[in-house]
Amino acid sequence: MTTSEKLLTGNEAAAWGAARAGAEVVAAYPITPQTTIIETLASLVHRGISKAEYIAVESEHSAMAACIAAAHTGARAFTATSSQGLALMHELMHWAAAARLPVVLANVNRAMAPGWSIWTDQNDSLSQRDTGWIQIYCVDNQEVVDSVIQAFALAARTSLPVMVVLDAFVLSHTAEAVHIPEEEEVRPLIPEWNAPWKIDIDRPAALGSLVPPAEYEKMRKKLCDAHAQAALVIEDLAATWRKRFGRGAGLIESYRAEGAETILVTSATIASTARVVIDELRDKGVPAGLVRVRVFRPFPVAALRGALAGAKRVVVLDRNCSYGASGIFYQELRAALCGVPGAPVVHGYIAGMGGRDVTPLTVRAALGRAMEGEAPVPESTWLSE
Amino acid sequence: MPRSTLGGEVEVRLHGRGGQGTVVASLVLARAAMIEGKSVQAFPEFGVERRGAPVTAFLRVGPEKIRVRSKVYRPDHVLVLDRQLIPLVELPADHGGWFVANTPSEPAGLSSLPASWRPATIDATRLARAHGLGSGALPVVNCPMAAAFARITGIVGLDALLQAIRETVPQKPDANAAAAQEAWGTVAAAPTWEQDALQRAFGGS
Incomplete structure (x- = not known):
């Protein structure tokens, strides 16, 4: 065991990833089997390891709304959810992607009800397929921490929201050795997000107006093109990880x-x-x-x-x-x-x-x-x- | 012969009741193995836990990265934290290893095990009470049980185990370490296969 390796569950790894990436706003609502992600983050904030503003909201829909607002101002926003919670966010999942905001979300794959299940399958995240979010599926807890950190870089570089997905229990509650990169190793990889549509009080503007069909179609084509760009950024980040840490995969x-x-x-x-x-x-x-x-x-x-x-x-x-x-x-x-x-x-x-x-x-x-x-x-x- | 003696991956199943610290026992053993440079994977039975209800946890330890991610169906060793669960634990008859149980009985008293399974016993409930772990009604036996298990199976050494206990338990690290040390010294095992063979070949000892 190297000194920087910890015995962590997938959920703890996700929380550490958000902390190391410098999440500035965490808005979340608990749901099994995700809850220990936000519990761990709350504890990291309490211990001063994460400097995030932690907002306890009243629903997953509100969690995503808060992340959208935070991201709009250029704050690195993070939330975590699962199953029915992700489904409740659905309306705003479209919003985050189409508004081209760099929100990062960890979703613990949990089967949709009914029948009630707390165990894993992928129908919750795959139901968000057409929202415009990037989706990354993790194979182990090391990839969870790495992918969450990469997600912040990827989101800022592409103006796309990123979902990092981990299997309920098989990762979320399974403990294994995880190397947590140091802040100074990864922060320089995450650029400030400064898109022209960032809300800035020194630059007053109106956002969210009615868009004529031709302009709307153009916006959607750009969303699609951003995904093609994201594929290149994902490979670039993977190359960086292999060089710096000797691990990690890209698209496949x-x-x-x-x-x-x-x-x-x-x-x-x-x-x-x-x-x-x-x-x-x-x-x-x-x-x-x-x-x-x-x-x-x-x-x-x-x-x-x-x-x-x-x-x-x-x-x-x-x-x-x-x-x-x-x-x-x-x-x-x-x-x-x-x-x-x-x-x-x-x-x-x-x-x-x-x-x-x-x-x-x-x-x-x-x-x-x-x-x-x-x-x-x-x-x-x-x-x- | 258990695979641990062959240097490969070892699969362990732990059985206890909610509140006894079964999951923490798996984490203590995992952390100790990690301290010794091994690859580990520890996880609870994927479900909802209730105080007093049966709890199962799984542990894999190996020299290489562990890739199998399903539950453990053919454990190399089994650890049982609650004596009432002893007769309920399902064991593969053709794949025997150590069965380390919390009971005041001698190992020979565990007569219901398949022949390929070798019993070891310790009264961890008495030890936990003596060291003030948990309450009198619900003693927390995980650390002495982890120690007894480690001593018998050789899965981790005492130094790593004590360090892991101090890094893992939420309360009373000293009392837990002391109980573990006592368990390490007092766990009783049925004779090993080698001892049996020597006994049969040469008689006496």
Whole structure:
């Protein structure tokens, strides 16, 4: 253990990330399993480790409203939520992105009710897919602290809000060794946000007026273009992290995927467990590999096309479902590969909904069934059925 | 033979009741292993905890970064903080290790275990009361139990354990460390497999 490594849960790591990045305003409302993020932050503020103004608000909707207002003045704003809380923010999620404000949010992936569940799946965050937020899915607690810090830099550089996502319990309440970068190591990477639409009392202006259709469409095109720009900034930050700390991924992360005939594509902590299975298969001489999608928005189309080129078959394992369509990463990946000459066959499986445990056996089953020739179906195959 | 003796990753399951400090026991052991330079992962059964209700926690310790993120279904060792839970703990019969339990019984008294599981026992409830840990009605037994477990399994050494206790427990670090030290010295184990074999081969000792 190096002196700067601490035994931290994912939630504690998220709070430390916000503190180290220099969050200036924290507005939050508690919800399981997120609550220990804001509890830890409250304690860091109390101990003077974070200088943030901590605002206890009366709902998640108000939390996002406060973050929007704070960010508008150039303050680094942070909040955290989960599941129903994120859903309650939805109206303002659109607002934060379309107003091009650098808000940072940590969302602990928790299944939506009913039936009531406090366990993990991705339908809460993926329901915010079209709001314009950047979404980063973490594989371990080290990536949680690093991603929260990077999120502040990314938000300030792109004028886009950033959501850092971690699995309920599997990360949020799991303790492991985490290196917390020092303030002076990371603060210089986070620029001041000084967009022309920053509210400044020395520069009076009117904001939020009615926008004619042609201007509105232009604004939306710019929002889309900012995501393309964000993809470059994400890779740039990843390069900085690798150089400075010797760790970290960018848009995607490949594991033993070189020369693989079968590649598993998945996200978040499933991609950690999956490495064990890939090692077992490789040891047996089965050419299998893994590609983890770390960033869901912007969707890394070019990176995925590159990483999957040459594979015969791709197996997408989703911990989410767009009801009436399919697993969401499955859907997105098929769209990304559409029209690519020699594109692999893509299989879609769903597992781990509502926190159902995803074990090496689960991952092995998905890969095994696809490799044995089970035909892919457009709506995804539920592994437990 | 437990995998700990082979230098690989070790998986542990802890069983207790809400209020006994089961999750903290997993954190103490994890922190101690971290102090010794090992990779760790500690987490509670993902649920809602209530005082008095059964609580499960999991611990993985290994020389390399731990990647499996599911619960522990085939533990290498088990730690039980509440004697009433002893008969309820499910053990894989074909994958035995140490079963370290809080009970005044001798190890031989734990006759219900599958043959591959080796019992060790300590009266941590008495120790906790003697050191003023928790209340008389609900003694907090986690630190002496962590120490007994560490001594028997060899998962971490005493120095790291005592340091971890001081860094982890929210109250009474000295009393917890003292109880742990006493538990380290007094935990009773059934003879090891090697001792059994020597006994059978040569008789006496």
